[in-house]
Amino acid sequence: MKSIFFHLMPYRDLPADFETKYDSIWVTPPNSELCDPKKVAQYYQWNLDELELADRLGFDGVGVNEHHQNGYGFMASPNLMAAALARRTPNGSALMVLGNTLALYSPATRVAEEFAMLDVLSNGRLAAGFPVGTSMDVNFCYGVPPTQTRPRFREAEELIIQAWTRPGPFSFNGEYNQLRYVNPWPQPLQKPHPPVWLAGGGSVETWELAGTKDYTYSYLSFFGAKFGKRLMDGFWAKMDEMGVDRNPFRAGFAQLICVSETDESAEQEYLEHCSYFFKKCLHIPSYFFEAPGYRTRKSTEFAIKTNQPGAVAAAAALEKNWKTLTEEGFIVAGSPATVADRLVELARTLRVGNLHALLQIGSMPHALTEKNITLFAEEVIPRIRHIWDAEGWTHNWWPSGATDRSAVAGGTAPAGAQA
Numbered sequence: 208m209k210s211i212f213f214h215l216m217p218y219r220d221l222p223a224d225f226e227t228k229y230d231s232i233w234v235t236p237p238n239s240e241l242c243d244p245k246k247v248a249q250y251y252q253w254n255l256d257e258l259e260l261a262d263r264l265g266f267d268g269v270g271v272n273e274h275h276q277n278g279y280g281f282m283a284s285p286n287l288m289a290a291a292l293a294r295r296t297p298n299g300s301a302l303m304v305l306g307n308t309l310a311l312y313s314p315a316t317r318v319a320e321e322f323a324m325l326d327v328l329s330n331g332r333l334a335a336g337f338p339v340g341t342s343m344d345v346n347f348c349y350g351v352p353p354t355q356t357r358p359r360f361r362e363a364e365e366l367i368i369q370a371w372t373r374p375g376p377f378s379f380n381g382e383y384n385q386l387r388y389v390n391p392w393p394q395p396l397q398k399p400h401p402p403v404w405l406a407g408g409g410s411v412e413t414w415e416l417a418g419t420k421d422y423t424y425s426y427l428s429f430f431g432a433k434f435g436k437r438l439m440d441g442f443w444a445k446m447d448e449m450g451v452d453r454n455p456f457r458a459g460f461a462q463l464i465c466v467s468e469t470d471e472s473a474e475q476e477y478l479e480h481c482s483y484f485f486k487k488c489l490h491i492p493s494y495f496f497e498a499p500g501y502r503t504r505k506s507t508e509f510a511i512k513t514n515q516p517g518a519v520a521a522a523a524a525l526e527k528n529w530k531t532l533t534e535e536g537f538i539v540a541g542s543p544a545t546v547a548d549r550l551v552e553l554a555r556t557l558r559v560g561n562l563h564a565l566l567q568i569g570s571m572p573h574a575l576t577e578k579n580i581t582l583f584a585e586e587v588i589p590r591i592r593h594i595w596d597a598e599g600w601t602h603n604w605w606p607s608g609a610t611d612r613s614a615v616a617g618g619t620a621p622a623g624a625q626a
Contacts, residue, residue: 208554208595209605210588211303212261212580213270213461213563216254216288218278219570220246221487232490233277233343241278253573255288257566259295260577264584267605267612268301270563272336272406273308275348279488286321293329299610302329305406305425305563306336310356311349314384315363319370319391326395331608335401337364337422339413343491346498353500357412359383364416371400402604404459409438411445412503417457418449423604425459425563429489431536432553435460439557455554455595456602459561462553463568465540466582473540474529476575477568481538482527484569538568543586550591560595560602 221241222228229236236242258269269292271285282288289304296302302325307318326333339360345351351359362381366389369379375390395401403422407413417424426438439460443453451457463481467473532538539549550562566583567576592613602613 208559208591208593209267209456209561209602210583210591211268211270211301211459211561211563212258212266213272213303213305213565214254214258214282214567215272215280215488215565216250216282217280217484217488217567217569218242218247219250219572221278221483221570225487226490229490231492231495232279232488233274233341234347234495235276236278238276242281247281253576254567255291255295257573257576257580258288258292261580261584262292262296262298262300264581265298265588265612266300266564266584268303268334268609269296270303270305272305272338273344274341275344277343279491286325289325289333290328293325293332296332299332299608301334301606301609302332303334303404303563304336305334305404305427306338308338308340308344309363309367310340310345310351310359312363314386315366316370316384316386316389316391318363319367322367322401323371323391323393323395326397326401327393329608331396331401332606333395333397333401334404334604334606336404336406337367338406339410342498342501343495346501347495353498355383356501357503361416368400368403371395397607402606404604409441410502411441414442414445415449417442418446418451421451421603423457423459423561425461425561426557427461427563429461429463429485429537429565431462431538432460432556433536435536435557439559443558453558454600454603455558455560455598456600456604458557458559459563460553460557460559461563461565462550463538463565464546464550464579464583465538465568466543466546466566466579466587467540468542468582470541470545473542477538477540477571477579478527478529478532480569480571480575481532482569485532485537488569543582543590546583547587547590550587551594554591554594560600562591 271288273285274280285304289302322335346353370391376388379386379389405422405424406427465477566579
């Protein structure tokens with residue numbers, strides 16, 4: 208299993224009364240009142256230090272993403288961060304840019320150009336993430352009409368792939384992109400193009416695109432494997448319906464993870480920061496969460512059937528109820544052995560070969576984050592790396608220039624793992 212340190216880059220010092228005083232963490236939290244650029248300067252240095260540490264310690268990949276106007280994860284340009292990491296990750300971790308929100312770019316050749324630059328700059332270590340984007344980012348922050356979100360996404364995806372694979376110059380005449388000359392310099396180093404990683408929250412159309420185009424799909428959620436199983440069962444059922452194989456490396460899952468010396472010390476060290484995350488960083492009113500028309504009817508019907516666990520997580524965070532947070536799977540926490548056992552169970556339950564490990568959570572300070580990253584790298588990764596080896600699958604979606612750590616010997620394997 209591939210282990211990716213996925214960094215949200217949140218604002219770590221929101222006021223104690225934030226969730227009662229302000230309507231939302233996203234779109235409208237007043238920047239001049241809440242966001243101190245001097246603190247952000249320190250955060251960005253810490254964020255890059257943490258990602259670079261993950262590379263040195265042997266993570267398979269380091270992950271960044273794009274969001275706007277919020278304190279949950281204010282990385283407006285993940286490509287800037289990835290450019291810095293391309294020169295500061297000598298151990299060859301994959302650069303997982305998950306990703307550029309395609310509907311926001313007009314023309315979308317901007318994404319094709321910048322991703323190609325990153326791929327060349329990193330010697331072929333880029334995984335190109337194509338998210339549809341949250342309603343908050345796309346519809347409220349950037350003003351894209353909700354019903355145009357997915358059509359813009361699909362047209363941008365088509366244009367980018369053509370820009371990477373067709374000899375230029377050529378013309379592209381779409382509904383949202385009309386270009387007489389498409390001729391980007393350079394094209395990507397990886398051929399035919401960098402692996403495309405889709406990320407989503409359960410849209411059926413995204414699953415269909417993954418199956419049709421042979422892209423990998425990652426379910427990015429903060430509500431654990433119990434809820435995630437309903438979504439991933441739906442994904443694999445769709446792959447079966449489309450005649451696509453069940454290679455676990457087609458799928459990924461994001462998980463909040465807290466590693467300490469013992470199960471007891473994990474609660475003492477991490478509860479405050481997990482509570483901060485669920486109470487403040489996910490403080491988003493329903494009217495921002497999904498603008499009318501953002502989802503298609505098919506995806507809306509599926510969302511209604513699968514229910515949403517956010518209320519349970521919020522209640523547990525408000526009460527600082529560690530037992531609920533861990534037993535419901537919102538966080539995976541404890542000693543290295545406990546964490547490894549639960550991650551093996553999670554991976555097998557969801558059938559995922561890519562773990563997006565969220566190891567900096569909410570207000571977690573830099574020193575504790577580095578401890579979490581280090582314990583995970585040294586004592587958890589060796590226990591989970593080889594769990595899919597016995598099935599003999601090949602990871603067809605990993606950047607070709609990234610260091611292959613699959614041959615690294617494992618440590619003590621948890622029950623059910625293949626060491």
